[in-house]
Amino acid sequence: MRARSVAPDTSKALSRDRVAEILRSDAPLRERVLWHMLYESSARAEKVLMLDVPDLDTANRCAVVTREGGAREVIAWQTGTARLLPRTLAGRKSGPLFLIDRNARPPVARNDVDRATGRARLSYRRRAAELFEAHTECFDDGPYTLRQLRHSRLTHAAEEGASTPVLMKLSGHTSVRSLAKYARVSDEGLRRYQADSDPAARRRPGH
Numbered sequence: 001m002r003a004r005s006v007a008p009d010t011s012k013a014l015s016r017d018r019v020a021e022i023l024r025s026d027a028p029l030r031e032r033v034l035w036h037m038l039y040e041s042s043a044r045a046e047k048v049l050m051l052d053v054p055d056l057d058t059a060n061r062c063a064v065v066t067r068e069g070g071a072r073e074v075i076a077w078q079t080g081t082a083r084l085l086p087r088t089l090a091g092r093k094s095g096p097l098f099l100i101d102r103n104a105r106p107p108v109a110r111n112d113v114d115r116a117t118g119r120a121r122l123s124y125r126r127r128a129a130e131l132f133e134a135h136t137e138c139f140d141d142g143p144y145t146l147r148q149l150r151h152s153r154l155t156h157a158a159e160e161g162a163s164t165p166v167l168m169k170l171s172g173h174t175s176v177r178s179l180a181k182y183a184r185v186s187d188e189g190l191r192r193y194q195a196d197s198d199p200a201a202r203r204r205p206g207h
Contacts, residue, residue, distance in 0.1 A: 014148055017188075029084065033088045035132070037077050038146060039150075040081050043075040044172075045129070047065040047066065049128060053094055056097065061077050095117075098128075099114055099119040100120050102119065103119055103120075105120075157170060
């Protein structure tokens with residue numbers, strides 16, 4: 001009998017060190033850009049993969065995505081994404097941001113194909129999610145899911161003292177109640193809090 005595989009825990013935030021390890025890995029450029037953007041923006045993978053090049057405002061490190069219910073909102077990223085993004089764009093001015101490695105095979109919607117290269121948009125379930133899980137299955141508690149990058153970013157922001165309005169903007173939620181799952185302090189966050197708030201530690205030389 002084969003041991004039953006355990007489904008990844010999509011509700012578990014990854015540690016900052018583990019996220020950093022994943023982001024600086026030797027994965028292909030496209031994957032690294034996607035993973036950086038998902039973590040830094042805390043946006044949903046399905047929405048980021050629907051981005052087209054004209055949606056991007058690279059100068060201001062942001063883009064417009066369509067949230068649940070059709071609302072159009074801005075997501076923003078940080079230095080990691082900003083450094084890698086120009087190499088992904090490679091001068092392209094139109095078409096999907098994230099493309100598959102080969103030419104599109106019909107039937108593919110016209111807006112999901114880059115006319116300059118003939119390559120199709122990278123899909124979430126069929127490829128992006130599989131690639132991330134395959135890349136992270138080497139970890140003891142892996143594989144991880146793309147959703148965990150979003151969850152991790154929101155948890156880390158909460159631990160760092162981000163205000164409720166900021167967390168709502170990052171998450172795209174309109175209800176404060178929805179933020180509760182991100183306000184759960186991780187083991188790493190507890191250790192950081194204990195170290196930072198330890199009076200004895202602050203009295204040591206160099207503190």
